[in-house]
Amino acid sequence: MLHTRPLPSIFNFNHVLGGIARMKHYPVVISLIKRIESFGISPNVYTLNILINCFCHLNRLDYGFSVLATISKLGYRPDTITLNTLVKGLCLQGNIAGAVNLVEEMEKKGYQPDAFTCGTILNALCKIGKTDMALVLLRKLEEGDFELKLGAYNTIIDGLCKDRLVNEALNFLNEMLGKGIQPDLIIYNSLIRGLCNCGRWREANTLLNEMAQRKIVPSVRTFNILVDTFCKEGMLIEAKKVFDKMIQRGIEPDVVSYNSLIDGYCLQNKLNNAIKALNVMVERGCSPDVFSYTTLINGFCKNKKIYEAMNLFNEMSNKGVTPDVVTYNTLIGGFCRVGRHKAALDLFHKMQACGQLPDPQTYAVLLDGLCKNGQVVEAIKVFLEMEDKTLGNDIVIYNILIDGLCNFGNLKVARELFYSLPAKGLQPDVRTYNIMLKGLCKEGLLEEASEIFEKMDESGCSPNDCTYNTIIQGLLQHNETSKAIKYLEIMVGKGFSANATVANMLFDLLSSNQVDKNIQEFLQKLV
Numbered sequence: 001m002l003h004t005r006p007l008p009s010i011f012n013f014n015h016v017l018g019g020i021a022r023m024k025h026y027p028v029v030i031s032l033i034k035r036i037e038s039f040g041i042s043p044n045v046y047t048l049n050i051l052i053n054c055f056c057h058l059n060r061l062d063y064g065f066s067v068l069a070t071i072s073k074l075g076y077r078p079d080t081i082t083l084n085t086l087v088k089g090l091c092l093q094g095n096i097a098g099a100v101n102l103v104e105e106m107e108k109k110g111y112q113p114d115a116f117t118c119g120t121i122l123n124a125l126c127k128i129g130k131t132d133m134a135l136v137l138l139r140k141l142e143e144g145d146f147e148l149k150l151g152a153y154n155t156i157i158d159g160l161c162k163d164r165l166v167n168e169a170l171n172f173l174n175e176m177l178g179k180g181i182q183p184d185l186i187i188y189n190s191l192i193r194g195l196c197n198c199g200r201w202r203e204a205n206t207l208l209n210e211m212a213q214r215k216i217v218p219s220v221r222t223f224n225i226l227v228d229t230f231c232k233e234g235m236l237i238e239a240k241k242v243f244d245k246m247i248q249r250g251i252e253p254d255v256v257s258y259n260s261l262i263d264g265y266c267l268q269n270k271l272n273n274a275i276k277a278l279n280v281m282v283e284r285g286c287s288p289d290v291f292s293y294t295t296l297i298n299g300f301c302k303n304k305k306i307y308e309a310m311n312l313f314n315e316m317s318n319k320g321v322t323p324d325v326v327t328y329n330t331l332i333g334g335f336c337r338v339g340r341h342k343a344a345l346d347l348f349h350k351m352q353a354c355g356q357l358p359d360p361q362t363y364a365v366l367l368d369g370l371c372k373n374g375q376v377v378e379a380i381k382v383f384l385e386m387e388d389k390t391l392g393n394d395i396v397i398y399n400i401l402i403d404g405l406c407n408f409g410n411l412k413v414a415r416e417l418f419y420s421l422p423a424k425g426l427q428p429d430v431r432t433y434n435i436m437l438k439g440l441c442k443e444g445l446l447e448e449a450s451e452i453f454e455k456m457d458e459s460g461c462s463p464n465d466c467t468y469n470t471i472i473q474g475l476l477q478h479n480e481t482s483k484a485i486k487y488l489e490i491m492v493g494k495g496f497s498a499n500a501t502v503a504n505m506l507f508d509l510l511s512s513n514q515v516d517k518n519i520q521e522f523l524q525k526l527v
Contacts, residue, residue, distance in 0.1 A: 231264025336369020371404025441474025
């Protein structure tokens with residue numbers, strides 16, 4: 001175009017620049033506009049609006065406002081698109097106050113904000129949880145001579161529902177109806193989701209019937225919200241009724257619909273029903289996705305039906321559905337649950353060979369399984385591999401390994417790992433301390449256990465009821481009664497209670513008459 005003679009008009013260039021901008025190649029657009037200017041072609045307001053839009057998307061709003069100044073210098077008058085683009089840019093940066101100020105300034109200069117301007121600000125306010133401010137702005141706009149579109153009301157109702165202010169959203173709907181504004185499908189979907197999130201599924205079902213009266217056709221999303229809610233509430237009969245009603249109304253369930261139903265059946269351990277749902281899904285021409293299979297695999301693994309889980313894993317691969325990291329983590333956990341740690345390790349290596357990188361959860365599941373199956377040496381090998389891949393920055397991983405080492409008599413290694421945590425930039429949490437205290441008490445290292453306990457508060461980690469019960473139990477087991485009673489008094493003062501094991505030990509101590517009168521009186525109040 002630049003080498004065509006005569007040169008095409010700026011309108012032709014704008015058409016191309018707008019297309020490239022819509023493809024999100026913002027730096028390319030900026031460089032092309034510079035080239036156009038170097039050929040002596042003067043940009044118009046439309047060109048400069050495209051340029052402002054690109055700068056806004058590149059988070060260079062300062063350049064966007066420079067272009068606004070250029071528009072005035074060239075003798076052009078910024079239009080509504082100019083204003084809206086800058087407002088959107090400010091909102092994308094979270095500068096809502098700046099967007100409102102810009103609108104007010106432009107109004108003083110004779111510019112009238114349109115539905116897009118107000119919708120952008122209302123949407124931005126709702127996205128950051130400032131629905132109350134959005135509502136105030138809406139009221140202000142209503143008071144003025146401004147015609148609001150349905151999208152503005154959609155935004156407010158959606159924001160109220162996300163803030164769990166469902167009653168306010170329903171009142172707002174009634175207010176809309178009173179003004180003769182008819183709600184659309186988007187509003188009903190927001191309200192139904194809001195009611196379901198608050199456990200008010202009966203009212204949500206009523207809204208579905210109300211939609212039919214208003215001749216608003218529900219979408220598959222509408223039904224999916226209800227099906228998912230009923231399934232999570234364990235109300236599978238109701239979920240199936242809604243699912244069937246969707247089909248009766250000529251709306252074909254999608255993969256989300258079936259996945260909700262499969263998940264619901266798995267949560268209730270109704271695995272045969274879940275498999276039937278998968279088969280129906282295939283029969284009706286809806287292809288299961290990775291979530292469909294992973295949900296079923298998880299259901300079988302939880303019930304220790306590893307053979308069926310493995311068959312599903314093979315089936316999904318045969319049907320071209322690629323397992324993701326969650327699928328592998330689920331199956332690895334399943335193998336560990338039935339004591340097949342070698343199969344878990346094989347699958348761990350297979351996933352890497354297939355190009356699926358393990359995540360911290362993979363290592364957590366595998367390490368936990370290996371430790372619980374007494375394979376601490378294998379667990380350490382996997383752990384070292386994880387550290388080499390710089391994934392060892394999660395205290396949960398260390399807790400699993402320290403616990404496994406303590407349980408299988410490797411206290412020395414467990415201590416080394418525990419004391420190395422600060423050097424690795426990790427802060428032990430209350431579970432880390434509880435594990436270490438239990439391991440030390442088990443080996444009779446009570447002095448070291450007491451030192452670690454005393455340092456907990458200093459490190460910003462307060463002991464919980466489990467911490468107190470652990471050290472008290474350890475002290476009582478090794479006949480350190482006076483120290484145990486001291487910690488017991490502190491524990492009770494903090495509002496914690498003795499667990500069943502400690503309570504039984506205290507009862508035995510009281511029955512033995514081997515403590516002085518004051519301690520006896522204190523114990524009698526507790527036991």
